[in-house]
Structures are given as structure tokens and as C-alpha cells.
Amino acid sequence: MDKIIIKDSVKITKKNGINFLLDNSNRPIKNKPWLGDLFSFLYDWIMEKSVFPKKFNSSIEEHYKILGEIFENVSDKVIIEFASGSGDAIKFLNKRNSYAGVDISSGLLRLAKKKFDQYGFKIVELYCADACETPFQDNTFDIAVCNLSLNFFQSIDKFLSELQRILKPNGIFYCSVPIPERKKSKAIIHGTLYTLDDLKVLFENRNFDFEPFPHENGTLLYFKAKLNANNDEK
Numbered sequence: 001m002d003k004i005i006i007k008d009s010v011k012i013t014k015k016n017g018i019n020f021l022l023d024n025s026n027r028p029i030k031n032k033p034w035l036g037d038l039f040s041f042l043y044d045w046i047m048e049k050s051v052f053p054k055k056f057n058s059s060i061e062e063h064y065k066i067l068g069e070i071f072e073n074v075s076d077k078v079i080i081e082f083a084s085g086s087g088d089a090i091k092f093l094n095k096r097n098s099y100a101g102v103d104i105s106s107g108l109l110r111l112a113k114k115k116f117d118q119y120g121f122k123i124v125e126l127y128c129a130d131a132c133e134t135p136f137q138d139n140t141f142d143i144a145v146c147n148l149s150l151n152f153f154q155s156i157d158k159f160l161s162e163l164q165r166i167l168k169p170n171g172i173f174y175c176s177v178p179i180p181e182r183k184k185s186k187a188i189i190h191g192t193l194y195t196l197d198d199l200k201v202l203f204e205n206r207n208f209d210f211e212p213f214p215h216e217n218g219t220l221l222y223f224k225a226k227l228n229a230n231n232d233e234k
């Protein structure tokens with residue numbers, strides 16, 4: 001079933017097509033502002049001109065080519081993207097999928113909404129929420145995606161527990177992330193960087209089969225992690 005299912009206990013209000021979570025007093029839950037939120041209108045430009053070439057020592061064209069190859073045969077799935085940013089999923093995800101985008105930045109979600117309105121996923125919903133605390137029911141998604149953002153999440157343990165909860169058994173997580181051992185430039189990459197070995201251990205301890213992709217693009221690692229079907233440890 002192509003459904004994005006929300007937990008019964010969660011209250012949501014929709015504003016300009018974006019879902020905001022409410023607290024017990026029916027007030028929108030405030031997320032810690034992300035450093036790029038104020039500059040969200042410049043986000044795509046900053047990524048292309050500065051973040052990819054200077055921070056990641058990599059090519060943005062190559063990035064989307066790699067993602068295009070990875071997701072080439074992914075269709076008719078229910079997909080969550082954590083930290084969906086300005087909506088670049090339209091560059092690599094087939095529109096025959098159903099899509100939920102989660103981000104803490106309402107500015108970036110507004111940009112994403114414009115792109116998604118034109119694109120035509122089967123179902124598309126955007127949520128202003130923390131990746132470590134999403135509103136979805138257990139076992140909702142076939143596929144989860146997170147590009148260039150794992151380093152920003154406050155607790156990798158909380159994130160992995162949330163991922164494990166909302167993915168279906170045999171669900172697959174696809175990720176691109178900067179790793180310290182590939183870092184050549186002196187530019188600061190914010191957040192917490194994990195090595196390939198750290199990531200392997202973190203995911204395997206959570207009952208995922210971890211598999212790096214062979215692609216190389218500057219600092220970036222591309223990997224997938226499949227949740228084992230006997231996911232008793234949820």
C-alpha cells in the first residue's frame with residue numbers, strides 16, 4: 001500500500017502545504033534553527049559554488065550522476081528522505097514513488113514544496129520535524145534516504161533507532177555523507193563526522209547489513225544499509 005502513515009498520538013497542522021507537528025498545547029513544536037535557514041533562498045547556489053567544490057572537494061554533477069545510478073530502478077516505493085533540504089530528490093528519484101520529506105528548516109521546505117508541486121510524485125508530503133523524532137508509524141517505509149546531512153543529527157543513536165522503527169523489514173537506507181579520512185581541504189565541515197568503520201559498526205549493531213558503494217567523489221562516501229527481516233531488536 002502506498003501510504004505514509006502517521007502515529008495516532010501525533011497532532012499536525014498544515015500551513016502552505018507543509019506539515020508542522022503540534023505539542024500537547026496544540027502549539028507548533030519549534031526545532032533548533034539550522035545554520036542555513038536564514039540563507040535558504042541562496043541554498044542551491046551555495047551548495048554548487050561553495051559546499052561541493054570547497055568543503056567536499058567534489059563535483060555536484062558527479063553527485064547527482066551517482067545518485068541517479070543508485071536509484072535508477074527504485075520505483076513504486078514509499079520513501080522517506082531525512083533532511084530533504086531544498087527538494088533535490090527530484091534529480092534522482094523516479095516520480096512513480098511516494099515521498100515524505102522531513103527537514104527542520106521551514107525555509108528549505110518551502111523551496112522544496114515548489115519543486116515537488118511541479119514534479120508529480122504519486123504522493124508527496126513534507127514535514128517540519130527532527131530526523132530523530134518523526135511522526136510516522138512503525139514499519140511505514142520501503143526506502144529511506146539521507147544526503148549530506150547525517151553529520152548534523154544531534155544523536156546518531158536516536159537517529160538509528162528512529163530509522164529502524166519506521167523502515168519496513170528488508171527496508172533499505174541510502175546515504176551520502178562526508179567522511180574524515182577522505183577530507184583533503186581545510187574547510188570546516190560542521191557536525192559530527194563518522195569514519196567508514198564507525199558507520200559500519202553503528203549500522204551492524206542495529207541489525208543492518210552495511211554496504212559501501214564503490215563511487216568516489218571527494219570527501220563523500222555513498223553507502224546503503226539493509227534492515228534485516230528478523231528485526232526483533234526494534
Ligand SMILES: C[S@@+](CC[C@H](N)C(=O)[O-])C[C@H]1O[C@@H](n2cnc3c(N)ncnc32)[C@H](O)[C@@H]1O
Pocket residue numbers: 034036047082083084085086088102103104105108129130131132146147148149152153154
Ligand atoms: C547540507 S543540507 C543537505 C540537504 C539535502 N539533503 C541535500 O542533499 O541538498 C543539510 C540539511 O539538514 C537539515 N537538518 C539539519 N539537522 C536536521 C535534523 N535534526 N532533522 C532534520 N533535518 C535536519 C537542514 O535543514 C538541511 O536541509
